[in-house]
Amino acid sequence: MQVTPRETTDQSKDASVTGRRMIVGLGASGGIVIGRAFVLDRQYIHVVRQTISSARIEDEVAALHQGVDDSIEQLRRLKSQSGALEASASDELGFLLDAYIQMLTQSRLLRGAEDRIRQQKMNAVWAVSDVIDSIAQQFTGIKDKYIAARAADIREVGLRLMRCLIGETDRALDHAPPGAILIAEEMSPADMARLQPGTVGAFVTAIGGAEGHTAIMARALGIPAVLGAADIIRGISGGDTIIVDGLRGEVILRPDAADLAVYGKRREDWLASRTRLLGLRSLRSETRDNVLVELHANIELPVEVSTVLQNGASGIGLLRSEFMFMNKSYLPDEEEQYQELAGIVSQMKDLPVTIRTLDIGGEKLAVALQNEVGSGPNPALGLRGVRLSLRREDLLETQLAAILRASLHGKVRVLVPMVVTVGEMTRVRQIYNKVADRLRSQGHAVPKTLPPLGAMIEIPAAALSIDALARECEFFAIGTNDLTQYTLAIDRSDDQVAHLYDPLHPAILRLIYEAAKAAARTGIPMSVCGEMAGDPRYTPLFLGMGLRNLSMSPGSLLLVKQRVRRLDSRTSEYQTRQILEQWDPDRIAMMLDDFNDLA
Missing domain, CATH: 1.10.274.10 (PtsI, HPr-binding domain)
Known part of the structure; x- marks a missing residue:
């Protein structure tokens, strides 16, 4: 049976909202698109x-x-x-x-x-x-x-x-015409996993914040998006002309001729700037004083690999493996996971690929694991990341086996999320070695030296325990999204408090700085793979903290490379020391912006 919402065949408009309307939301993913609306919530x-x-x-x-x-x-x-x-x-x-x-x-x-x-x-x-x-x-x-x-x-x-x-918004995504601008109350990460770059022009939602996982996936896929545009649900019909400016967070319903001219020119300018950035692809990512900064890409889906290579990334710094579990009523077995991962690793040729083990939980739920994980009173603090992996060691063993087999196709590292204690990494390493022995006994080829095993630093307790975690880790990756969320006790996907989410809070900067210093003391490499890494505004800070590996959404790579090439590492170090002495986030922001304007 198929049930349709009210009056799908007669989408009569409220007379009070039939004319031009400007709506302002949160610019979550850059780009300007002019197209036709496709309203998801009025589909089958x-x-x-x-x-x-x-x-x-x-x-x-x-x-x-x-x-x-x-x-x-x-x-x-x-x-x-x-x-x-x-x-x-x-x-x-x-x-x-x-x-x-x-x-x-x-x-x-x-x-x-x-x-x-x-x-x-x-x-x-x-x-x-x-x-x-x-x-x-x-x-x-x-x-x-x-x-x-x-x-x-x-x-x-x-x-x-x-x-x-x-367990899903609806099946309307399957019926969206190419190039449509999707309109919905909300887009979940599972919905986003079903989108293909180039098939959707943009999307606008009534609910959502610029730092949530849906926004992150939009940026990763290069799909312009405006979130938190509550008024979008009033008086819009499928087929309406709509302009979406994901840079400014502006949406115009039923634009007039002047709007089309203004935004058409802005779109041309934006595309021209993208073309200029593409000229940086073959250039080295190094400062004016010849300090090399490795720029890697974060990816959510296999289809992003081509974008990673087109933007000149020097590797994949974070492959989120949740895509293999999204929108499936079953758990993928070792062979299915191996085929998916091997395809990505092979496409990257000799460039490194860091594969994060399963981080289902919080706002990223897999249908097949809903009963296992549940929603809980606070999913972000519940059974997710390494906690779930050690509760269900069979899932971890299957995934590690697939990763080890895929590692024969290129350079691979294994990253464990939500780590808090040394004991968690010790147990993961024991399972890792056991899986390798089992594969060898089954006749599978396994590298003599296993791919490096590392930990995500995204919980304050982990950031303050680098010296201890170094005993069981071969590399670290700072996840600034969750580190900020957990340090400030702010759910970045909660519309009521998302505006308080501030990566420039002195506690965040000091945690990252102290973690970077501790990693340097132990001689273990550390990267940054959260959203901060992809924002050129923060590049001088990371450079000044001694961090030399940043991983970000593919669409941010060239912008950050452009910023790196304009900086001097010694000046960045001096400015970072000045900023770390501050306690007021507003003053920190002003000092950083002043430096970026001058540098």
């Missing part, structure tokens, strides 16, 4: 009908209530984001969202779905779908506009609940 949802056993009834009821909780949380986040709108629009949207929340807490929709699960043994998503159909039939033919609107609202709430129950 596929419902699988299953008759459940008596033993599963309470599990399905629990799933229904969890879906309700998730739906309410989405609506509350959307309401919070809408507070930035002008008063009239904010009030209008707020009242509607409050009504939706009320429908989820006490309504015939919820009661009817639970009755169907218990009495007719329907699975939860089928039960909700059946209630929606029943309500729609009851109101068929009624001309009263108020009653029709209430029925449509119940349908909208039911569809949201169904999307939560099936």
Whole structure:
């Protein structure tokens, strides 16, 4: 069965929002695109009908209530984001969202779905779908506009609940035309994993922050994006002309001729600047005083490898292996993972590839591991990274076996996420050696010297324990995204506090500096692979801290190379010392920007 949201064939527009509108959100991924809107939340949802056993009834009821909780949380986040709108629009949207929340807490929709699960043994998503159909039939033919609107609202709430129950926004991505500008309340990392560079022009969401994983993936894929544009959900229809400026965070619905001229010129200028940057590909990434800085790429998906090579990266500093688990109802076996990884390593030829073991958790959930990981009261502090790997050693063994086999195709390093203690790395190394012995006994070729094993430094406890971790690590990689999040106790994907996420907080800079000094003392190489590494604004700081390996989204490589080539390492060191003495983030930002303007 396929269920469609309200009036998909008659997308009549609210008269108050049919004209030109400018919406300002957060510029999450640079680029300017003019195209046609494709509204994801008004597309089809596929419902699988299953008759459940008596033993599963309470599990399905629990799933229904969890879906309700998730739906309410989405609506509350959307309401919070809408507070930035002008008063009239904010009030209008707020009242509607409050009504939706009320429908989820006490309504015939919820009661009817639970009755169907218990009495007719329907699975939860089928039960909700059946209630929606029943309500729609009851109101068929009624001309009263108020009653029709209430029925449509119940349908909208039911569809949201169904999307939560099936674990994905919807299947609309499969139907988006080439070059479309996607419009959605939210794009999850799992949604992003289904996008292909060049097939989607841009996307705009009502919810989201510029530092969340969705934004990171957008930058990695080179897809212009504006997030947190709450007003985008009012009065937009599929096919509307829309301008997206991911550099400034601006969105214009139904632009006029003047808009098209202005933004068309800005797009030409942006493309010209990209062309000039491409001239740096073959040049060395070294400072004016001949200090070499290795620039590597972070990638999320295999399709990014061509972009990595086109932008002249000297390696892959972070291959996030979660792509092999996203949007799959099963766990990939050793052979499947080996084939995926070997393909990437082979394409990179003799350039190094650092493969991070599984970091499912937080905002990055794999369908096949949802029951294992769960959402928890605070997923970012829960079972993720090395914690999950050591809970499910079978998963880690499978992945390490695939990595070891793939290492025969090129230069590989193995990176372990979310490390806190030496004991975790000791256990990972024991499993690593055991897997290598098992492969050899099975007749697989394995390098005599195993690929280097390293730890992500993304938790303050790890940053303060470099000397101890050095006993079990052959390299370190600072993950500035989580290091900032955990140090400041700020969820960068939470719209209400994302504005407090500040990489220039003195605590962050001092942690990175002290970690870099400790790594230098132990003689173990250290890189930076968080989003800070890809922002040219921070390049002088890393250079001044003695860091010589930065890994970033492929689209940032040439911008950072351009910055490196304009810097002098000794001047950067002096300026960094001055900045590290400061305690006020605003003053730090001013000093850094002044230096960047002069350098």
